[in-house]
Amino acid sequence: MNFDRISRRTLLGGTAAVALAGTLPARIARAADFTVGFIYVGSRDDYGYNQAHAQGAAAVKKMAGVKVTEEENVPETDAVEKTMESMINLDGSTLLFPTSFGYFDPHILRLAPKYPNVRFEHAAGLWVPAMPKNIGSYFGYIDEAQYVNGIVAGRMTKTNKLGFVAAKPIPQVLRNINAFTLAAISVNPKITTQVIFTGDWSMPVKEAEATQSIVNAGADVITMHVDGPKTVVETASRRGAFVCGYHCNQAALAPNNYLTGAEWDWEDLYPKFVTMAMKGETIPNFYRGGYKEGLVKSSPYGAMVPDAVRKEADAAKGALMSGDFVIYKGGLKDNKGNTVIPAGAGLVQTDIKLESMGYLVEGVIGSTS
Amino acid sequence: MADASSLGFWVVPIAVLGGAVRVSTPFLFVSLGECLTERSGRINLGLEGTLVMSAMVGYGVSYLSGSPWLGVLAAGITGAILGGVHAVICGLQRVNDIAVGIALMLFGIGLAFYLGKPLIQPKANILPAIDFGWWSTIPQLHDALKINVLFLIGVVLAPALVWALKSTRWGLILRTAGESADAARAMGYSVNRIRLRATMTGGFLAGVGGSFLSLYYPGNWNEGLSSGQGITAVALVIFARWNPMLCFWTSLLFGGAAALGPALQSVQITWGYHLFGAAPYFLTLAIMIITCSPKRTLVGAPAELSITK
Incomplete structure (x- = not known):
């Protein structure tokens, strides 16, 4: 052969x-x-x-x-x-x-x-x-949950300085930083958010150093967007700062300092998708949603969050839940003074333009480059 | 709390000082350990694996026993065992120590990830810090001066090793094995046994360095914990010309550099944070290039090292 x-x-x-x-x-x-x-x-x-x-x-x-x-x-x-x-x-x-x-x-x-x-x-x-x-x-749209974080942070800060430890300046991260800051400013116009980029998704030593730097710069409420928030949560709480969590509930890591957190709610979504697939129904190819659709949720408030603040945060959540609340209103300025959203042209959550966000809003200290 | 903004640019040197003390300790212990091993004539590249493995063991023992110091000890012993494995394998005929080191590095990391799965969630007791900043009213400085005992041990250890290598019988034998194995044999010493001890001691120190990562700073166990610090520390030894005291200063330099990027961002110098992160590596490269010469081997390099032979 x-x-x-x-x-x-x-x-x-x-x-x-x-x-x-x-x-x-x-x-x-x-x-x-x-x-x-x-x-x-x-x-x-x-x-x-x-x-x-x-x-x-x-x-x-x-x-x-x-x-x-x-x-x-x-x-x-x-x-x-x-x-x-x-x-x-x-x-x-x-x-x-x-x-x-x-x-x-x-x-x-x-x-x-x-x-x-x-x-x-x-x-x-x-x-x-x-x-x-x-x-x-x-x-x-987890920036909705970061918006609620921002309300709590803006009310709980004593120094009027908030901190954000972020991995990379990509649209999803910028969106979280901006939503957090806009919410905090809405309840407390004096606040600023100091952002520090670590450069990668999982760099524990850099994240710890970034947290130290932010606390040294005077921030007393910290949140983050990195893959594993554990290091930031623990380091911030050891320095006595309050923390707003991200991705899932980190309250167990810092029970006395954890205010609330922006969480994904895949427990709600995945069984829905699996049921649809088993029945032979088509899952939509493009699926987005926030609080209303049950894709994101907030961690339960820590014991140190007063009732008045809880009510205010719940009200923001309710407004987002109703679906007609706009986080990115017309006339929005970035931190270099340029108007990034023209007056009267607010962007609703579903707007695809938001998924290519490239700026930091007024009130954020930091730069995307 | 004093107004932070009044410090202005001083935040940066304070942060670099604090960062140097906080971040440098694992570099310091691994490089001191590797320095010993290399002075005996062998390279142990497996210290990255040792670092990760012992960080995991230290965290686990602290969690189970409640005593972080027991964790440090267990981490050191783990390092010594891994060092021993390296030395025994390299003691066989025609075995390349660099290849064994790489194998042990992968082994250590893999085993640590596998055994460390159940340790990611629990919170273990971590090491205390000594407060040297009690006199300061500036909170930033106060915090930068919270110093861990392991760092202080490292500070004492570096000059002690310089002295021991130079002035003790034990140091002389170690250096003999590193400079000329034939001379050591002629004097009636077993080169393999000397290197076994040196590698195990080096592994022990690297293990203690690993426990610092998981038990003090950042102070938890996760799989990205080391992110290459073990390898960096091995390179540091070459940079430090096999001198323990220089290992100490270069570790501080690398530690301070890690704090520089975030600190500059916090005073609104936001450009080039990737560049500042890479600063120590540029420095290493520059010094390597400036000091290298085709006419001689590296200054201070033990003659028996496989990279200089």
């Missing part, structure tokens, strides 16, 4: 057929279960971004007839494609939640056409109609 004549395609096809035959009985045995895969970029219990998603996965696990597979610490490289393929081919997953931002382009975009029967649901990605129909991108 002339082995040169066997093309690579034939060989692959043959190998695949053998492999498929091997997995067939297992597949049938498992057919009763609907398998969902979750992929995290870091550790599942990081008190942060990944934990929020893992809590959503835990809610899915409780559903009848659903099997959940999870993998942690998957880097945003080709490794995630291998993980997704093994979840599809070996575990028989038909719905995947690759949760990290960098998984979207190019990895999900590359795999989706190859597996048209698998649904890829990605957090924070921006799906456009030219992309495959089996991709969905969902995200929450």
